[in-house]
Amino acid sequence: MDDPVLRVQSQLTDRDRILLGWLFDHGVLTSFQIAHALFPSLDFCQRRLRTLYRLRLVARFRPQRADGGSYPYHYVIDQLGAEVVTVDRQERPPRRDHARVERRRWTSSRTLAHRLGVNGFFTELAGYARTHPDAGLVEWLPEAACARAGAFTTRADSGLVRAYQPRVRPDGYGRWAEDGARVPFFVEYDTGREPLSVLVGKLAGYGELFATIGRAWPVLFWLHSAARETNLRRLLADLPPSLLPVATGARDHATGAGLCPAEAVWAAAGRGGPRHRLADLARYVVDGRDYPGEVV
Template identity: 50%
Template sequence: MARSLRYVDPVLRVQSQITDRDCVLLDWLAEHGVLTSVQIAQALFPSLDYAQERLRSLVGLRVLERFRPSRVGGGSFPYHYVLAQLGLEVIAAQRGEHLERGYRDRARRRRWQLTNRANLAHLVGVNGFFTALAGHARIRPGCELARWWSARQCQQMGAFAGEDADVAERTYIPKSRPDGHGIWIEDDSQIPFLLEYDTGTERPISRLVDKIDGYEDFARVAGRVWPVLFWLPGPVRERHLHEELTDAGVRYPVVTATHGAGNPADAVWWLHRRPGRRLRLAELGGQNLIAVVR
């Protein structure tokens, strides 16, 4: 008599083959959508070759899928990675989440939305900002990216409410929509911040200044003044933004740096209305903020 084949649940099977580092990556992709091979290597691996080898294995396990956008004028970008259907199921199992009806088509729909979105480059740029911080923390003792929130998380009602928040704070929906929110820890410094990632396509530049009204409203409701970090495409746009901020009389703490300046943890930040050298991310708090909001 032929022996019956024993069914093995695909999620249980693959869980025995993924590492803690793989789980971090899957969790990031579940929340932030897409990461490139270069970003993943910087944040989680000792080298690009090592990262690419593991990523090929995860694609082979069918927890990840990848695509490679073409560049205008020829060539292509690095591979972009998203969760495959099995990856979504693994994350749901780890979080104890119930998969809604029709979930088996969720990964395909999610990938279509990501690959066809007009602002894919913007999303990848935002995620690259945070993976650069994660990569810095990976090799620097005393540093940690303690929080990385997506734009979606930031826009939820009461997202920033503390444990002792009142009704107004718990029901508050931010008027400005940051591209991300993080908490950076370096030694004894803990810096919460709100990120505005600028590609240079939002013109006139006064539209960037107009966003500050929403952050002032957030500070009023939440009782917290967190610096707004503008990550800009170049020094000319950065200088023009500071000129516009001055003309508008902005006193809220606005900080700027450019995409090519270096790692966002380093001394690349120009705090508006503060003369002198550029600051490290860990310095964007305490007396430096107090000096510019007075």
């Protein structure tokens, strides 16, 4: 019997496999995000996406704008693509309706804009790394993976691995490498709709997480606007002193300056001075069993 997975595997490039893995893990990406992250040009990207679409590895939809016209194509995993990913990872095969459920989820989801925003943050990093040989997005985990028990573990004194069920739900986790520096980080993507007090309230969960695992990594608040960032920083300044590593950045400021999240857009909470590059935040990483366990 003809195996469709075997039939297409020989036609896939390493870049195709990265893309299929991203769609399987992160749900949806626009053609512009995919092009920026993985391809030298939009035309080249669109040609390859058409091929993957014809092979039924990816599916696509195109939302309509309220004021007329349409958005660019949004790509999701198709069933055969999901099967290829699970075979490559030696994981359990996907449900028979996996692709259909995912496609319906994102074509009708009220959280589509938020998910695209989070994914855009990481594809901007990947695009920067594509053109800077000394930089790399080493790891990218979605919200669902961050929330699983065992996503972040630590070795207790007994030598046993202790799994922890995080109370906080980051929008994403990543590890960035550049010029010899390595920075694990969490992302909180702000749409501008939540009260800033809700964002501040999330720090208690991060404090609990870091105290439990004995490590601390920067928590990045990627704000809707510079005004929102200024107001959030005022609230953070009113908190008791803490070693919890927090940095803020504003999308409109970064866009206006022609910068991406890898560059000097980050202001460390509770500290003055110029803005930091993402790699510079390595100075705030506490790795090992020496995190003092302060909870906000």
